[in-house]
Amino acid sequence: MSQDPRILVDASSFLYRAFHALPDLRAPDQLPTGAIFGVANMLRRLLKDYPGDEIIVVFDAPGGTFRDRLYPQYKAQRPAMPEDLRAQVPLLHEWIEASGLPLLLVPDVEADDVIGTLARQAAPGQEVIIVTGDKDMAQLVNDHVTLLDTMKGVKTDVAGVWERYGVAPEHIADLLALTGDKVDNIPGVPGAGPKTAAKWIQQYGNLEGVLAHADAIGGKIGEALRASLDYLPLSLDLTTIRCNLDLPVRSWRRSSENIPKLRSLAMRLGFHAWLKEYPAEAGAEQGGLDITGDAVNGLPPIERSGYRAITTPAELEKLVQKLQQAPLVALDTETTDLDPLNADLVGISCAWQEAEQVESVYIPVGHRDGSPQLALDHVLATLRPWLENPKAAKLAQNAKYDWRVFWRYGIHPAGLCRDTLLESYVLDSSQNNHDLDTLAERHLQHQNITYEEVAGKGKSARNFADVPVAEALPYAAEDADVCWRVDAQLWPRFAPEPGLQRVLMEIEMPLVLVLARMEQAGVRVDREQLAVLSQELGRDMAACEAKAFASAGQSFNLGSPKQIQEILFDKMQLPVLKKTPGGQPSTSEEVLAQLAVQAELPRLILEYRGMAKLKNTYADALPEMINPQTGRVHTHYQQAVAATGRLSSSAPNLQNIPVRTEQGRRIRQAFVAESGFCLLSADYSQIELRIMAHLSRDTRLLQAFAEGQDIHAATAAEVFNLAPEAVDSDARRAAKAINFGLIYGQTAYGLAQQLGIEQSAARAYMDRYFERYPGVLAYMEQTRNLARQQGYVETLFGRRLYVPEIRSSNAARRSYAERAAINAPMQGTAADLIKKAMIAVDAWLQEDPARGRMILQVHDELILEVPESGLEAARAALKERMEGVAELAVPLLVGVGVGAHWDAAHG
Template identity: 55%
Template structure:
């Protein structure tokens, strides 16, 4: 069965015109045109049934003039007026799509292409794979690792390789390709007589449109004359052909959840259209592959399919389930709440499951008009507390960290977590999707009741306390019951690989309460200090803009690589120090850094402007707004099941990317402060990934350097250059550091040359000398590449498997990227496992000793604690011991610890 697609975006205007021209001009018995309308609806139904998306956007053009008309008044001037019989079908189509519950997007003044481009870009940034359903070649420019196209009429699917095969150019060159050919439909000017083959040939030869323009004099024949005659209009043609990806939208991709359909409205319309095929969908399979009855919120059919779901509303029903739970060795539990943020979520109800098909929902706070009486929440929690807090009563759930944090707000400490299906799935394959709906479909072939089905989506979405119990009950009970069933699948799979089961039992499951406590602890923020920093940054950003304009000799967009390139290389004559893969002068951040290091003022001004703007928008403006009104502290969310390597990730806000090397970054960390009578203690592993490399490779020289406590970068430089560490310059040490870290990240000689600003031959010489001196590292790298090719994964010291699905890909670039990941992943993954073990040990000690200390942050290889001033000495030594003994390596683990009133002082 086709796997579910996370996000599908439909080029609905394209659907409409294709259906109109491809299908017969049908009418109903009243003479109303219906052909295009019915065609679009059938195409949508097939797409949804095939893809079963979690999120869906049906996007239409709004009509009227947009920015392209302003840039080029003749844009689309040649298009004929819409036929009357087609125009008559548009409003009925929009009405029916809305009745189907499908998110409909029509943004005034913005073309559908740009809405889709923006949503796809936002989704890709969030790691949400997207499928765009269209027959328009313009969308090929959006294709990436996260975005693919499907032509519903032909069934053709295009990924990056498919785009290259079909058009002869990669996705990033499609806009250039379209500009060269022009577009008669949209009236975009191009090069006369330049067809697809010529456009692809020129781009292959000259890299991109700028390269074609620069080499126009070298193109011979009539086509060359045509090219030279149209050079001035080509940049505009590319601008018109480029899909915008930064449209201001009022919603995010995850707001596009389908809502329950209005079945009666659909029945009226399908009857009017006289479409027996569409009417049949209301009695059989309907939108998104679910039954029309379930979509109309009648769950009786779903409940009779080998399920025994109970709604607990009376004392007698509660007593019955309490007895059943007390008699069970293990049960599944799931909380239902009013919000995703556990710090703000109110408990609405609790679901339990005892076995496949046997589950109950205990509502506690549904308060919609007409809601039936429910048991008192406080009294129920008092009765449930012994069960929930019993460490010997095994609990099953999906993402139980959330449930633990919610229950903690009510004085209940969830103990006895035995199985978490989110974490079991993650340990088995970190690259898969781990949400409950996807897991149910993948492992149980079961279509779950979606949250959007019972609560709606977007601005109209209900909070769970507003969802009627006849809908809330089956939804909640199913969540608990599915978690139970999934664990029956995962448990033998984990047991079949003892290393993975140990990882699950010893690291991931014990980490759940640690992270819950850490998140609830939060960190104190000096919001006044951050506000003052924002004002200072705003002033300096404006000053940098004016300085940049003065140096450039004109005003320009400091965020535009194209404008920057024109000023750098055409107007100021700055040297081209690097090129893009297609041969154009690069304006990447590395290039800006190198030009700035060579004394060029404008690149330094641009870098400073970008850096300050990011700090302001991401941190100084945002963090004060995120302070919790109840605790007065900032609370982030840590995620165990996101990264492929096992590292924790942080969101809302992300506190793992606050810069440390710049003065402004350190000022932000100064705003992270300790509570009165406390200090912050920061403990950071020193060069942990290099130490892991020494252990894994067994290289004698690396092992000796670490065992002797040498500065590993000086030791490397001395080995490569054949001199004593004392004779080295700081620049030589910097180069050695780049080599040490670059090679464990799989960096090539070419990449090293770019980073160090040296010739590729010199970089290759460095690499060769490095491997001559450290042969064990070369042998390890080759061994790990071969293991990855043979097994499809590599492993950490704890046995965590890091899957590499593209290790045997036919595309060289993707295969090479997988090989680089294979080299680094064991180091990064092992480092992640080690600091997780350290967190568990530190937290256990604090809980056991009841000290006035608590973990408040985890950032990469660093732990931050808030400690009472009277306990600093004891905590410092215990933290050091726990972290340095979290793994037994062939070289010592070294931890650097600092203490201060704020995070910067402590680091």
């Protein structure tokens, strides 16, 4: 039986590589976690690939080494470990030890020396794999020792060392001594690169041979070699890995994993996806943590066995009494469909605090397994007084869905006070997920029963109505229980944050039912018009394809990036402007737009892609989305997706319909008003520039808006030193690009690309802009500094936007975060303004439902469907409420349009 290989992990090299390569990941408490995630993930893969092997993890020990005594300048120029990385090291060590892996930090030597010694100590004939990205380790390779770079997926043996370096492994230290190492500050022969050094070693055997024949090497490189003779032996000493350390010879087999500790660390660090691999111990739902979210609230852990099903009239009556007495109840529904327009109620869950514990019950009403359950009509009639009581405080997770389900049955719940989805989002919008399962893990260290565990997935999935009551009970009751407990964790965090509390209670919570009404209303689309457009797009796509084939000189698949790469870059030899993460030439829209200046084919591919998107996403898809009951399309609005606070929509996504092309406008023309109604569109004018004027208080910007000037023409006059009457359309277009480009943190390079000018000219434009608008420059610098100090920026209304990578050691990520920090307060404030406007307009509409209904929101635009008889009153009310929603240092201006379809109203 062959012996398992010994795996030696050069963890220090991977620590830095992971820190610089990965995004600035953060734990729930904002502790940086990117390096931990990268190294731990690499080790997790190793453990799967080598489950029974010796895996020894080696780090550099803190403090100096013997090499510093040999050469005080050794690594002297290296900066200190970044604080964000230093903070991660102890927790990474905890993770490694909990994984059962031997962890070594040996003082006065480097990890390389420890690894070299352990490699030599391996049993005779035992394979050794050194996991590293460090070229120095190549000197350890032999017939039994190989290198593995897991980040690149490259394995290096003796032949690989020869191929890469041109010398045998035993001469790598000689090679490094001759070339020197700028990173480690090891002096070499000036001007001697790896090829030159390898040639010398091949000719003279090793460094000693090279030194002995130094006089035979001519030219300037020979002079440089002879000038280096005194210190090259020291360089060799520094580059040589010690393989004779006095390390204990013992078994290095891994020990058992400490599952509770790994689970605790995964939750502490926010690595929620790994929790399924670290299940909680039986009877310990909190995963072995010393302090749980429930314990903080004085609540006992979740106990699913305590959940009850309400199946008799007497139990229901008793439940209603408890609900009426409870100061706060979490409410949840189980249904047959994700679309509330089609969802039949299957059950209702409620949770509340009673004494020192949370009570949670489930009322089944629509299960098909024959289990005892109450009639739906009886349950709704009994619950109606409590559900519709505005003084009975309720909370939910994604209440918009549950409320719309109740509306379907003629019940209009009142008393919604909080939504855990929105609480989480307002506290930290940079988190990727705010679903209940994620919130349970993040804040309660509890793993919910998943929907798939109950209903199955794929071909074996069943409707929730087909799940037996006994199986549905713990899942459904847990949702309400967890919702109540998550709120108990999150709501107290708003008390010391009045700005965030205002955003939650004055913007996000009132908006829930506004969006619910908009989704319920939907919008009519013209099926016939879309069919005609689909046919036209199909013909235009075929014509465009034929032109592309002619331009390329061959037929190809216009939807295949690989074939496009071959034609553009191999056949046509167009320049490769950007590469994909996999190293292939990019054919992104941005790249094709730049290449279109040089050749016709990239332009044709762009046109084809644009038409294909319109056809597939809208012309063909929209008719399929028409609800057969209402005859309208009902988009879904998400409040908790965009970090800036912007709303997003899906099924269909209305945010991405192009408006600058004729075909894009044709899509909008298919959104039509009902007979006897018209569409009323109101759009904030230059809202982000007005917000910039307010935030920066720049004198010239304030004056331009106060006087009602065309801001782009005014900017053109300032930047290009023109009289106002001399500003033509080209100058205005360039000024518009500058105005909006600066808001989005555009660089001189980006502006040059957009305007088709030299980068130096773009830089000059930007410099002149800041000379004329110094308040904008000051605001930008103040915002960067504030973001660096506190890690976040805020909107005018208190919404917080975290930018942790503004402290990143990676220059590109830091620069991106700085741009985001400047833009976020403007984009976020614009989002807050449109949301506040929606609340105000909806309140006016609810005073008299005959006034019409709000049906769409896209970016800074609201669309109402109003009766033709009430058009003028609606126009005035809409404009008044949108312009009066906040008082800025410059006036808010709203343009209002009317039409039979969206494009006419918007235009």
